[in-house]
Amino acid sequence: MRGALPPRPTSRDVAERAGVSQATVSLVLRDRWHGRVSPARAEAVRAAARELGYRPNVAARTLRLGRSRTALVVVPALTNEFFARVHAGAVRVAAGDDVGVVLYTSPLETGPARDPFASAGATLDGVLASSMAAEALAVLSGEGLPLVMLDSEPGAGAAATVNPDIAAGMRLVARHLLSLGHRRFAHVAADVDSWTFRERARVLAAELAAVRGARLVGTRRAPIGVADGVLAAERALTAAERPTALVCDDDMLAVGAYKAARRLGLRVPDDVSVTGFDDLTVATAVEPELTTVRLPGEELGAAGMRALLAALRGESPGTTVLPVELVRRGSTAVPPGPAAPGTRE
C-alpha cells in the first residue's frame, strides 16, 4: 500500500553511517550496550540514527522477538462514554510500560462479534475485554492469549478479573431510596445479557426483599440509550401500580426516564425519583442533576491493564474489586403523598 515514498532507513543504514555492525546498532538502540559497547561508539550510533531519522521496523522486531508489546482492548462500543474512559485508562497504563494498544469494538448492535483477531492487524500479547456478553467471551478465551476481563463474572476462564463493586453500588442506591421512604420501585434495566446487569438486578431484588413493604412493581428492559429509555420508563410509569422511584441501570436510561416523566407531567424528584449508574457527563448536564453510582471507568481500564501486564510477566493477579460511590444529586427525594420517611439516613 505504500507508494513511491523515500525508502525508510534500516539498522543496516545506521550501522554503515556510524561505521559499526548491525549488532552494535541494535544493542545501543535497545539500551543493552553498557559494558559491551564503548561509549564513543554508542554515541556515534545514536547520532547516526538521529540524523537518518531511523525508526526500528516493528514488524521485524515482533517477528524476531515473538512478542509485540501490544495488547488488544475489546469494548462493546466507544460511543459510550464509559468505555471511552476504560480505554483511556488502559492506554495510559500500557503507554507507561511501553506497550501499545489495539482497540476492537465488538459490534454489539450488529449481531455476533466478528473475529477480533482478524481485524487486529498486529500480533498480540494479551487481551483486555470489558463487559462482554457471554458468547463473546468464548471467542476471546479460545485464542489462548492471556486474558483479563473487566466488569465481568469473576473466574470465567480469565487470567484475572477487575470489577467495579457493582453489588455495593446497587446496594447504595436501594438503601438511599429506601431511607428516603420509597417502597414502590421500578427497575429500568439494560437489555444486555451480561454479568454486570444481572448483578444489578439481583442486588436490587435482594435489597427490596429485605425491607417489609418494599417492592419491585415492575422491570422494564431497554437497549442502552435515551430513546429506548423513554419508552421503558413510560411503560413503568403508566403501569397499574405507579412506582415512586425509577432505578435505572445506566445514566442514558435515566435521562430517558426524565423525558418520560416530563411527557407524563411528572416532576423529578417531586413526583418520581430517578437514579442512574456510571456518572457520565450527561448526569450533570440534565436538570435536576442525576443521583447516580459513579463507576471508576478510567481506573477500571488502568487496573485491568496493570493486571494484564502482571499476567504477561507470569504473575497471577487474581480478582480485583474497585470501590464505587453513590453521588447524591437532585433527582432523588422523599416520595410524594402521605408517606413519611421510614428510616432516617
Add this chain to the structure above:
Amino acid sequence: MRGALPPRPTSRDVAERAGVSQATVSLVLRDRWHGRVSPARAEAVRAAARELGYRPNVAARTLRLGRSRTALVVVPALTNEFFARVHAGAVRVAAGDDVGVVLYTSPLETGPARDPFASAGATLDGVLASSMAAEALAVLSGEGLPLVMLDSEPGAGAAATVNPDIAAGMRLVARHLLSLGHRRFAHVAADVDSWTFRERARVLAAELAAVRGARLVGTRRAPIGVADGVLAAERALTAAERPTALVCDDDMLAVGAYKAARRLGLRVPDDVSVTGFDDLTVATAVEPELTTVRLPGEELGAAGMRALLAALRGESPGTTVLPVELVRRGSTAVPPGPAAPGTRE
C-alpha cells in the same frame, strides 16, 4: 511477554499436515491459487489450516510484504462522542477493505503530542487525523506516510482533506438567530487552536457584520467541557451589554451555557437563546432540547478512510466537503423585550 502457551502453528505445520510445500499453503490461503494449485490440494490445505486453527503471523507477513494493511487513526480524545463517531466510521470502512485500524488519541490536555508512531506497535500504511491543532500536524506529515486530514485546513500538506461544511453550519446558525430577531450575540468559543474553530469564529463575525445593527458583544473562550462552558457563559451573560443569543462552538459548551443561565435566573429560550455544534446525545438529553448543527461524525470518518484507501491505491482524492444540517429544537426563540423579529425566515 507470551508465557508457556501452546506454540502457534505456522504455515510450515499446515504444509506438513496437508502434504504440500509452504509455498502452496501461502498461495491457497491468500486465494492466489487458481490455475496454479489443483482444487484437491487447495481443499487439503484449507482443511489442514482449519484443523490446526492456523492463523498467519501478521508480523512476518508485514515484514515480507512491506505493508501492513493497517491505518493509524488520530483523534484528540475518544471521551468526546464526536470523535468516537469519527473513529467508528473509519473502522467500518477500513474493515470492509480488510484494513485494520490502530487508534492514537493525541493527549490534547496533557501537553504536546507524544510521538504517535512510537506507540503504534504496528507498521502503518497511512494516517487519518482529525481536528488536530496546528503543531500536531507537523509530526504527522513529517513521517512521510500518506495522510488524510479531517475537519482541518484544506491543502495543508495532506494527500486529502475531508471536512464537514463548517462555514455553512455557522452560517445557518447565524441566519437562524438573526431571522428570529437577535442582534446582540456572544460567542462561547472553544479554546482550541485549530482550523475548525477559527472557521466558526470567522463566519460568525462575517454574518453579523452583514446585518445592520447586529453585533458580537463578546467572545469567551473555554476548553470544551460543561464546567468551563458554565464559567464562560456566565461571564458572557453578566457583561455590561447582555447578549440575547449565545452561540456555542460545541454542544458541551452549550450545556454549560444552560447551567449558567439557570444560575443567573435566566430561562432558555425565553430570556436567552443558545445554540451548539455537533448534535451529540446530550443535545436531546437536556431541556429544552438544543438547537445545534449536526456534524456527520460517522460519515466524516468513513469518507476520510475512503480517501485514505484511495490515496494508498495511488489516487489523489483531493478535498471533500460534507453537508451539515441545522437541527432546530427548543433552545432558540424570538429574543425578549420590545424587539420584533427583523427578517422572516
Add this chain to the structure above:
DNA sequence: CTGAAAGCGCTTACAG
C-alpha cells in the same frame, strides 16, 4: 501444477 530458495529487518547467541 509444484517445490526449493531467497530475503523482508531485526536481535541474539556465538566466536573472536
Add this chain to the structure above:
DNA sequence: CTGAAAGCGCTTACAG
C-alpha cells in the same frame, strides 16, 4: 569490546 551469522514466519520470483 566487536562482528559475522542464523533465524523469526511469511511470500514470491524462479526453476522444474
